[in-house]
Amino acid sequence: MDITILIGGAAGQGIQTIGTLLSAACCKAGYFAMAVNDFESRVRGGHSFFKIRISNAPVYASRESVDLLIALDKNTWEIHSPSLRDNSVVLADEDFSSSGRIVPLAFEQLAKETGSNLFINTVAAAAGLRVLGAGPATVQSTIKDHFSGLKEDLLEKNLDAAQKGFEKVADVLFEEQPLAHPSVPKGNLISGAKAIALGAAAADCRIGAFYPMSPATSIMQHLTDLSKRLDIVVEQAEDEIAAANIVIGASFAGARAMTATSGGGFCLMTEALGLAGMTETPMVIVNAMRPGPSTGLPTRTAQGDLRFAIHASHDDFPRFVFAPGTPTQAFEQTRKAFYLSEKYQVPAIILADQYLLDSLFLLEKPFFIDKHVERFIVTDDDMPDPGGYERFAVTDSGISPRALPCKGKALVKVSSDEHRPDGHITEDIAIRNTMMEKRRAKLPAMIEELDGPETVSPDAHTLLIGWGSSAGAIKEATDLLRDQGADIGCLLFSQIWPFPATAAEKMLKNNPDTQFIAVEMNAEAQFAGILKENTNINFSGYVLKYDGRPFTAQFIVDALKEKELA
């Protein structure tokens, strides 16, 4: 089984509630699921949809065709009816077309009978649940679980609304009945945003500073929620410049700290990024990519900021860049970003995107929590002469012992100007060179910390090369093409900078005849360019997309076939 349900309507109609309910129910019934959230940059009206894919096998991307359409308005029918298959089912408020395919349910009428048209989503969700095979008990318990926080009388009304929706679809026949055959749940649904916030908490992040910007805000919302139970403080700054500098101040004083923003905000943070680079202060920044330039498409997805992240701020200094592809990677790499940023005293950037952050993915294995978090901080006791402490002492590794201000006799002196080992400003040529070299001396060890790409059939003749959250769609496209007999594989990078050349080269040089194809959500194949600079491989083709909507496997397969690349 592999079905897709699409719930569409105007912003403010409760589409997310319906989607969350249906996907949670399918998950609980033991199916794999993933869901994408597609919405416009407005609070009411327009067209939004929530698309759920339910399968017996793991899924990491959505599909183009729709098997069950729940249309809360006519617009939804008009936009999505071309994606329907012959025997797809459509539940709608009224019969919007003359095709006879729609099962009219009068969602609004039924909701009003219960007391308010606010209950439209409950009516629709219950109808959807029954069509998917749920019995009355399952519908009741799903509604109860979802609305458990509500007052008694409101819960009653929701149950009443659910009953109305449930009764209305008694005669609807849908070919798959996943909820009629429940088994053991495979895991929980989780968004990339939640995974990043949890990764930060697991890394013992204590401070979050942010300025709201889609699609990064949800990360900070989760961190704020977690701050009620953990030693975390989140501050909404006056702008991204302040947010990034708050992070640096906090980190300088000894707390692990992070900020999350999107491209426009990251532009403002580049100044602070340089400050972190020069003062060797750890900091973690999530850049939640959305299409640009400038304000671009605020609620859409992209992979256009890779070059920017690698080069942001002036002159050369080392930094880490991660691009997780799944919630599990998002959690683990966030934790790793904090760890490495502190170990090497360099900034770490996590490139996420709207697709990863706002979609729901099934988490099969629980997140791993460290028993102990390693810190890289020295105190007076670690020094023969705390009075002579030098924050930027020259070492072979390039890493100087980092003490905290006002925690002992050692004075911590830090300057954004080029400085001597003791932190005071200098213009001395030899010291400048030494300091530049000291900072760069960290690079070889930093590279060794990064893992190479995840692979599928790396010895194949044609290799798709991708990074970040496109991984799911690329893997699925690879599987589809292999099933059709193509000699194809893929390499999926998620730990990107400093470029893990040793790890990558092993896989890239296997066969001199290999044909490489870049699959990216940007216009210039940014990662392919970086790969070329670092490995000398050449690309035979590109599948690029920059319309702000995520890849599907079918899109990649079609593009490859059209270009006669597979």
Added chain:
Amino acid sequence: MSDKDRYESAYENQWCPGCGNFGILGAMKDALAQLNIPPEKLLIVSGIGQAAKTPHFLKCNFLHGIHGRALSIALGAKLANHDLNILVNSGDGDCYGEGGNHFIHAARRNTDMTLLVHNNQIYGLTKGQASPTSAWGMTTAMQPGGVISEPLNGPALALTMGAGFVARGFSGNKEHLSGLIQAAVQYKGFSVIDIFQPCVTFNRVNTAQWYKDRIYELDETKDRDDFGTAMTLARETGDRIPVGILYTKEKKEFISQIKGLEKGPLIDRHYDPDRLEKVVQEYI
């Protein structure tokens, strides 16, 4: 009382001889000695400019950051460890120009720290351009026709934004300034002193004599908790300019309102894997 030599820095001073910044530095050392804050318990955060170089010339922990951002860095440090004694040294360009937005919000937030604005009414380090506080009509190489905007009034702006401790000082009156700094540091909240400081190299208008001719000290025995009076005093910048505390009033301090910080500084908390495990599991 402690010896103020303990704040001597071995680092060579880089200010022009005769610069008003020396008076501020001297007053700071005196105030710190009077308050008995040893160098290892002091954190100075600064931006960029001549004024922002201050911490290099004084023995302390410091973060000499980037233009205009000192207050944000100081806030971050305070959130991480609210036991820190933080002084911020900034110039009028650094604080009111590049850092204007942060200044406004620092006054609103009221985090316990002291801001000293070295106000020479000119950009010193970049060699003599007009600053936000330069007088209307002042000519410079970059403003040959004279400044055609109104000068920014730091104390008045701080008052409007809700600051609870606002003062004006003059670097030529070290003892008085030291007293102001002590009162500011002791104030529980955001305290700001806008300090007139003659730039002997670039500002030919607001010379030491110019300030001396205008400045008068406020009566220290008077309560200064009336906003209207404070505003009037802050706007008295013509022939007579008052120095002293313009306004001081108890206000809700920022850190003290953060529930999560009641148990002590964040950096002193221990990593607790069991609690974390539980919270993470419940949160998913």
